[in-house]
Amino acid sequence: MSEQQQEQRHARRRVSGSYWVETAPGPPPRPALTEDLDVDVAVIGAGVAGLSTAYELTRAGLGVAVLEARRVAQGVTGHTTAKLTALHTLIYDKLRRTRDAQAARLYARSQSEAIERAAELVDELEIDCDWEPRSAYTFVRDASRVEEVRAEADAAREAGLPAKFVTETGLPFPVAGAVRVADQAQFHPRKYLLALTADLLERGGRLYEGTLVRGLTEGEPCRVTTQTGATVRARHVVVATHYPVFDRALLFARLSPRRELVVAGPVDTGQDPEGMYITPEENTRSVRTAPYGEDGQRLLIVTGEHFTPGTGDTPARFDHLSAWAREHFPGVDLTLSWATQDIDPTDTVPMVGPLHPGARNTYVATGFGGWGLSGGMMAGRLLTALITGRDCPWQELYDPRRLRTAVRQAPTFLKTQAEVARHFVGDRLRPAPPVESVPPGEGAVVRAGTDRLAVYRDEAGTLHPLSARCTHLGCLVAFNSAERAWECPCHGSRFGIDGEVLQGPATRPLERREL
Known part of the structure; x- marks a missing residue:
């Protein structure tokens, strides 16, 4: 291999870093926990699910400590594509078929109310986070899949979303059909969560970065041990680490990790498709833009090429995704690239609620399947209701202890476990x-x-x-x-x-x- 080929190989394989992290570095790191602590609730993980939960609990009057192994919102949340929508590809028709129409309605309502809550906080706290109302689309280009999209539009509309089947979009290529849901949003997730964190601290919440949790003993109180040697005693513990670091209900067997790549670069405003788009075709393609620079340009963000972590040629996948972006958005200079990781549940719906069948004071939030922003915000509201003793209409839908739906999804479960065994x-x-x-x-x-x-x-x-x-x-x-x-x-x-x-x-x- 020539020196020039080696340089090209090394250049193409390196990710440049998340746009959200680079443009919102945040304050200096918070100190790690070094002394024992007593609180009402310990929240493990400072992504969108953990911070939303901690924030809602603090506003409810509870004493909360957030324990983060690295930095606030710099993990999965800091590498998302930041689409805030209740249209989650093709979920509503599947829910209607595998559960019932009521489950689809509860899912739509819970996700929509989470988005409304985020909008309220943006206004109340005057958060400058590039909040932009946008329509969300799930599209297909293969005519043989149009009936899937029609069914999804019907199911989403029946579930309560303002969904329509359309054949025209703002994309620079024709589609065979799409579901369109208006009045959704896109934003800068780190700017939003850093503002939420600042208000959390002002309200008396506590945050410890660089604090890796290694042990959990359930009881009254529960005990959380960290790598620093400090122990947190808490009446309640929430595990919001994306993939749970503790498994006491065979959650590991019902979750599968999925890595996804992102490329981004500036485009002229005339190339802005003015919407948020996703297709299950071509190993997933997701498109959106964000405000960029001071000359009216937009940042094109393209996501796709999902794969199991630790498998295959990641640089080649980046090349494939970049080629797709350049083909459909000619002239785009892809200056940024990063990757994110999603956790898929075997039965479609996230797991938010008690950590295991015998749990009384421990909770989990996981399995958001690529829709962790609205899902994490929903989790914050649901877990706050459970911990404060209030009923929540969709707590049964998301309950991690559900068994009936897990049995129905046995083929997916077995396929996941066969892959792990392989x-x-x-x-x-x-x-x-x-x-x-x-x-x-x-x-x-x-x-x-x-x-x-x-x-x-x-x-x-x-x-x-x-x-x-x-x-x-x-x-x-x-x-x-x-x-x-x-x-x-x-x-x-x-x-x-x-x-x-x-x-x-x-x-x-x-x-x-x-x-």
């Missing part, structure tokens, strides 16, 4: 390359005697050997060269090149090894 066993049987074959800037799982090591070679040629066993449940990790991270294909844990935890459910780093 990786757990099959990845150990694959031939492993010699460590000498790992080039600078790359990583690979190599064999060292009877062990498997995850080895990264930096640009200077120094090797960084780690155990290849994920510290969650022992699957072998794989290297993502675009993001320079080790990823577990079983449950989505992610680690840095030196083994540090980037994303759970793992709570402990990969063990360091010697070659």
Whole structure:
């Protein structure tokens, strides 16, 4: 490989960082928790679900502490495409078929009220977060799928959304059909959540960053232990870590991780499709724009190419997504790229409520399936109702303890578990390359005697050997060269090149090894 080819390869594989994080860096880090603490509620995780829950609980008069392993809203929430809508691709017809029309109505109402609550807070707190009303579209280009879209439009309208079937959109290419729902919104999620955090702190809420939670003992009170050695005693605990770091109801078996790529770049206002779009075709394509710069340009944001973490060629997927964006939006200079991670439940609906069948004081919010903004805001309202003893019309819909719908979705459940088993066993049987074959800037799982090591070679040629066993449940990790991270294909844990935890459910780093 020539020097120029190597430079091109290294240039294309590196992500540049999330637009939301880069344009809203926020205040300096909050101190980690170093002393024991007593509160009414401990919320684990400071993404949209955790912060929305903490904020609503604080306004309800409870003493709340938020424990965040890294930084506020810099994880999954900081890497979203930031569409705030109740139109979640093709969910309403599926809910109507697999549950009933009432479930679809409750889903639509719960998501819509979450969006209305966000709009209220933007006005009340005067949050400058690029809030823009937009219509949301689910479209298809394949004529054979038009009936799916018609059915979705009917089901969404029956569920209470202002949904219409249309054949004309603002996209620069024809569609065979689309569902359109008006009066939805798009915004800057970090600006919104940083403002919410500031008001939370003013109201007496507490926030600790750099505080990784490692243990939970249920009781009265519950005890949450951290890697700093400090313990939080709380009457209630909410686990809002995207993928739960504690599994006491076989949640791991009912969730599957999905990674998705994002490319973005400025376009002229004439190229703005003036809406929020998504299609299940072509391995998912999502399109929206955001305000950009001072010369009237817009930032085009294109998402897609979803895949299981730790599988396949991520740089090639970025290339494929970029080519699609340039084909349909000629002249766009894709200056930004990042990735996000979603958690799909086997039965379509997020899991928000008691952590397990015997839980009295512990709760979870997970499985938002790519719609974590409205879902996380909904979770904040639902969990606040449960903790404060109020009824919520949709608490049964989202209850993680549901079994009837889980049984109905048994084929999806079994497929998910078969995939996990395939990786757990099959990845150990694959031939492993010699460590000498790992080039600078790359990583690979190599064999060292009877062990498997995850080895990264930096640009200077120094090797960084780690155990290849994920510290969650022992699957072998794989290297993502675009993001320079080790990823577990079983449950989505992610680690840095030196083994540090980037994303759970793992709570402990990969063990360091010697070659």
